[in-house]
Amino acid sequence: MRILTFKFIRDVLSRYYERAEIEDVPKIGMREFAFFIPDLKEGDIVERHISFTDVEELRKYLIDKTPRDAYYSAAYYLEPTLEMDRKNLVEADLIFDIDADHLEVEKEEIFVCTRCGVKESSGDRCDDCGGELRKITWITPTMLKKASEETYKLVEILSNDFGIPYNELEIYFSGHRGYHVRVTTEWVRKMTQPERKEIVDYLICRGIDVERHGIKFRGDIFQDPGGGWGRRIFNGLKRIIEIGEYRNFDFLSDNDKKRIEINKERILMEIGEKGFSLLRKCLDRGKFMKIIEKSIEVSRVHLDPVVTQDMHRLFRLPGSVHGKIGLIKVRVKDVDELRSFDPFEWALLPFREEGKFRVYYSPRFNAGGDTYGPYQNEVVSLPICVGTILVFKGLAEVERK
Numbered sequence: 497m498r499i500l501t502f503k504f505i506r507d508v509l510s511r512y513y514e515r516a517e518i519e520d521v522p523k524i525g526m527r528e529f530a531f532f533i534p535d536l537k538e539g540d541i542v543e544r545h546i547s548f549t550d551v552e553e554l555r556k557y558l559i560d561k562t563p564r565d566a567y568y569s570a571a572y573y574l575e576p577t578l579e580m581d582r583k584n585l586v587e588a589d590l591i592f593d594i595d596a597d598h599l600e601v602e603k604e605e606i607f608v609c610t611r612c613g614v615k616e617s618s619g620d621r622c623d624d625c626g627g628e629l630r631k632i633t634w635i636t637p638t639m640l641k642k643a644s645e646e647t648y649k650l651v652e653i654l655s656n657d658f659g660i661p662y663n664e665l666e667i668y669f670s671g672h673r674g675y676h677v678r679v680t681t682e683w684v685r686k687m688t689q690p691e692r693k694e695i696v697d698y699l700i701c702r703g704i705d706v707e708r709h710g711i712k713f714r715g716d717i718f719q720d721p722g723g724g725w726g727r728r729i730f731n732g733l734k735r736i737i738e739i740g741e742y743r744n745f746d747f748l749s750d751n752d753k754k755r756i757e758i759n760k761e762r763i764l765m766e767i768g769e770k771g772f773s774l775l776r777k778c779l780d781r782g783k784f785m786k787i788i789e790k791s792i793e794v795s796r797v798h799l800d801p802v803v804t805q806d807m808h809r810l811f812r813l814p815g816s817v818h819g820k821i822g823l824i825k826v827r828v829k830d831v832d833e834l835r836s837f838d839p840f841e842w843a844l845l846p847f848r849e850e851g852k853f854r855v856y857y858s859p860r861f862n863a864g865g866d867t868y869g870p871y872q873n874e875v876v877s878l879p880i881c882v883g884t885i886l887v888f889k890g891l892a893e894v895e896r897k
Contacts, residue, residue, distance in 0.1 A: 497536065498893050499536065500893070500895075500896065501894045502534065504851075505564070505888075506534065506562045508822075508847065508880065509558075509562035509563070509817060510562045511847070512846070513555060513562070514559055516555075516816075516824075518813070519551075519815055519827070521554070521568060521813075522680060524550060524551065524554070524568075525547060525549055525576075526573055526576060526586065527547065527548075527568045527569050527572065527576055528544065528546070528568065528577070528583065529544070529548065529554070529566070529567065529568045529569075529813075530542065530543065530546070530566075530567045530568075531544070531557075531561060531565065531566050531567070532563055532564045532565040533564070534564050543563075545576070545578065545579070546577065547577045558816075563816075564819030565818065565819040566812070566817075567811060567812055568810065569810055570589045570591045570678075570806075570807065570810070570811050571583075571585050571587070571807050571808055571809075572586045572587050572588065572685075573585060574586060585807065585808070587686050588807040588808075589678050589679060589680050590678070590679040590684045590685070590695075590804065591677070591679075591811055592650055592676065592677040592803065592804055593670070593676055593799060593803040594674045594675050594797075594798065595670070595673050595674040596639035596642055596673040597633070597639075597673050597674075598800060599639070599643065599798050601639050601642045602636075602638065604634040605632070605633050606631070607629050607630070608630050608632055608857045608890070609622035609624070609628070609630075609856070610628050610856055611625050612624055612625055612627060613856050613857045613872040613873040614856075614857035632889055632891060634859055634861075635672070635673055635839075640673070640838075640839060643674040643675055644835070646797060646798050646799070647667065647674075647675040647834055648831060649797055650699065651665055651677060651831045651834075654679070657698075657724055660679060660681055660684070664680060664681045665678075665679060666827065667827070667828040667830075668825055668826065668827055669826050669828060669837065670812060670818070670825055671817070671818030671823050671824060671843065672821050672823065689805060692805050695804065696801045696805055699796065699799065700797060700798075701725060701792050701795070701796040704725060704792065706788055706792075709724075709729060711726070711772070711788055728795040729788065729791050729792055730767055730791075731795065732790075732791035732792065732793075732795035733787070734764060736787065736790060736791055737767070737775075741790075742790075745786075745787070747783060747786050748783060748787075752778065752783060755778040756775070756779075759774055759778060762774055763775050763778075814827060818888075820889070821885055821889055822845065822884035822885045822887065823839055823844065824844070825843075826839075826842060826843045840861070840862060841863075841864060844882075845881040845884055846881070847879070847880035847884075848864070848879045848880070848881060849879070849880055850879055851877070851878065851880050851883050852876070852877055853876060853877075853886060853887065853893065853894060854873075854874075854893045855871040855873075855886055855891060856872070857871065857872050857891055858886055858891055863881070863882050863885065864882065875895050
């Protein structure tokens with residue numbers, strides 16, 4: 497990284513935190529804070545086991561130190577500044593993390609030489625000049641849409657199945673590829689780690705017995721699944737049949753697919769009302785159970801189980817800048833806003849003045865209502881909020897005016 501780029505990063509972060517809206521952190525004095533501080537020689541230096549008395553003290557730290565990433569603990573400690581085994585855990589928020597990188601969605605991976613620009617190669621060095629080759633995963637609208645759909649699914653289950661009111665579910669764009677959901681309800685904060693694991697098992701549908709939910713290959717007596725997982729599996733199966741997703745299943749023969757297609761409307765009428773008699777006639781037992789497994793897969797929540805189970809987990813500070821892309825972790829107003837939330841519109845840094853950037857490579861993308869790129873090995877004038885994205889992604893350096 498050039499010195500000019502390093503100074504630019506620190507200046508942008510300092511200016512942002514001077515005016516940023518930092519949320520009031522509940523019981524801030526009982527939280528551990530951790531930061532990644534940019535250093536030109538050492539890379540990022542980790543500072544943790546830090547505590548603050550109020551948000552203004554935290555803001556002063558952010559302005560002075562300009563961390564690339566800022567976190568605080570989901571846990572409440574009696575002694576947050578001590579080592580882990582001496583902190584004395586009291587309770588912890590329940591945190592959920594949904595990251596598009598863990599979802600089945602096509603990713604745009606770019607290999608960029610810092611001398612030549614974008615490359616096809618996937619090695620460590622450029623085939624043409626021997627320069628460093630970086631692998632960059634670009635965030636696409638498809639990835640963000642998939643992440644928002646999973647978050648919507650999570651919030652609906654937490655509300656409908658666990659009885660947690662919407663106003664006690666805090667939804668955040670993580671600042672990068674997904675969303676965080678935090679539950680601060682008092683009885684939830686007091687949950688033990690094994691209890692949190694049970695919630696995860698329920699959400700990801702680990703170890704489910706489908707027959708207990710009225711899903712059987714043999715027998716003509718239909719059992720209404722009621723709510724919960726039974727109803728979700730039924731709805732997932734309806735979706736698979738309705739949109740024709742079964743046509744992509746390689747475990748089904750052409751004849752299997754043809755039989756389903758011919759009887760499609762009648763199968764849809766039966767599911768959830770009379771059972772699966774017609775679908776079972778189209779398939780043998782093994783294939784029927786596999787299509788049920790596919791229904792479970794589309795119905796379960798694809799989240800990071802470790803984050804939810806770990807009571808000591810660090811949680812990215814709302815209102816802070818994400819060090820991998822230069823977007824802000826922002827609160828999503830409510831579950832309905834998830835459907836239209838655009839991070840490249842609502843999570844941009846508030847700097848629209850222009851600067852000059854040498855861009856190694858950039859795909860075409862939309863930000864702040866305008867379209868940018870594609871660029872390759874060229875100097876361009878960009879709004880600071882847009883140039884910061886490319887700089888933090890490692891795709892650009894700052895040029896002198």
